[in-house]
Amino acid sequence: MADAPTLARHPSSNTDPAAGQPVIELEAVRKVYRTGTIEFEAVRNVSLVIHPGEYVAIMGPSGSGKSTLMNILGCLDVATSGRYLLAGEDVSDMDEDQLADVRNRHIGFVFQQFNLLPSLSALRNVELPLAFAAVPREERRRRGRLALERVGLGDRLTHRPNEMSGGQQQRVAVARALVSDPALVLADEPTGNLDSSATEDVLELFGELHAQGRTVVLITHEAEVAERAQRVIHIRDGAVASDGLTGGTR
Numbered sequence: 049m050a051d052a053p054t055l056a057r058h059p060s061s062n063t064d065p066a067a068g069q070p071v072i073e074l075e076a077v078r079k080v081y082r083t084g085t086i087e088f089e090a091v092r093n094v095s096l097v098i099h100p101g102e103y104v105a106i107m108g109p110s111g112s113g114k115s116t117l118m119n120i121l122g123c124l125d126v127a128t129s130g131r132y133l134l135a136g137e138d139v140s141d142m143d144e145d146q147l148a149d150v151r152n153r154h155i156g157f158v159f160q161q162f163n164l165l166p167s168l169s170a171l172r173n174v175e176l177p178l179a180f181a182a183v184p185r186e187e188r189r190r191r192g193r194l195a196l197e198r199v200g201l202g203d204r205l206t207h208r209p210n211e212m213s214g215g216q217q218q219r220v221a222v223a224r225a226l227v228s229d230p231a232l233v234l235a236d237e238p239t240g241n242l243d244s245s246a247t248e249d250v251l252e253l254f255g256e257l258h259a260q261g262r263t264v265v266l267i268t269h270e271a272e273v274a275e276r277a278q279r280v281i282h283i284r285d286g287a288v289a290s291d292g293l294t295g296g297t298r
């Protein structure tokens with residue numbers, strides 16, 4: 049087994065009938081930012097298909113368009129042109145309210161800065177997406193507790209973010225991302241603020257999610273992080289430079 053990942057062509061395509069409906073389908077997506085009279089194309093003609101259960105890293109240097117792409121994939125922003133189907137639903141022309149609804153139903157987010165509410169306990173933070181989805185309180189508690197147990201924090205339910213380490217806070221964020229049972233877990237530089245031991249914990253957690261059949265898309269500028277995924281998409285200057293399976297099986 050090679051330590052260095054060998055890149056092979058990704059075998060999936062949106063015409064493969066055995067693969068089922070893709071979670072993500074981008075067709076010729078572009079994002080143009082306008083500042084005054086100056087236009088900048090941050091995402092250029094990106095087409096890609098991600099199937100259920102895939103663990104994909106999107107990798108590229110700073111300024112290559114990763115966050116712009118993440119915002120589109122996460123329905124936080126819409127493309128300037130092209131088409132985006134999320135779990136079969138065309139979100140390309142949705143308005144703010146419709147996008148918020150799609151996010152709540154389909155996507156769990158993990159961010160570099162954890163984005164936990166400081167005044168709430170771990171359990172309350174994890175329950176939040178369910179509160180937005182109007183899940184009854186007892187059910188919220190039960191599912192929140194379960195999600196925290198799954199990330200190894202069953203003994204930290206009542207701790208607030210400032211009473212936990214960075215690694216623990218990011219595991220709370222992962223529990224929050226999972227609690228609504230989303231089709232897609234989307235993480236933007238999730239280990240960017242963690243030391244090497246906490247990074248290892250969080251990456252192990254993503255590996256477990258993948259082993260459980262979750263679809264995980266992780267955005268990173270670090271090769272060691274990207275190598276943990278099953279498939280790595282490199283972006284350069286807003287375009288896909290390469291897309292292949294890693295040789296590793298861990």
Ligand SMILES: Nc1ncnc2c1ncn2[C@@H]1O[C@H](COP(=O)(O)OP(=O)(O)O)[C@@H](O)[C@H]1O
Nearest residue numbers: 081083088090109110111112113114115116117
């Ligand atoms: N809101 C914006 N307005 C104008 N340009 C932007 C905006 N957001 C990002 N950019 C530009 O788009 C490019 C890609 O940015 P970004 O997606 O944040 O890259 P990455 O996450 O890979 O560092 C950069 O050149 C950046 O300056």
Ligand SMILES: [Mg+2]
Nearest residue numbers: 111114115116
């Ligand atoms: Mg970024």
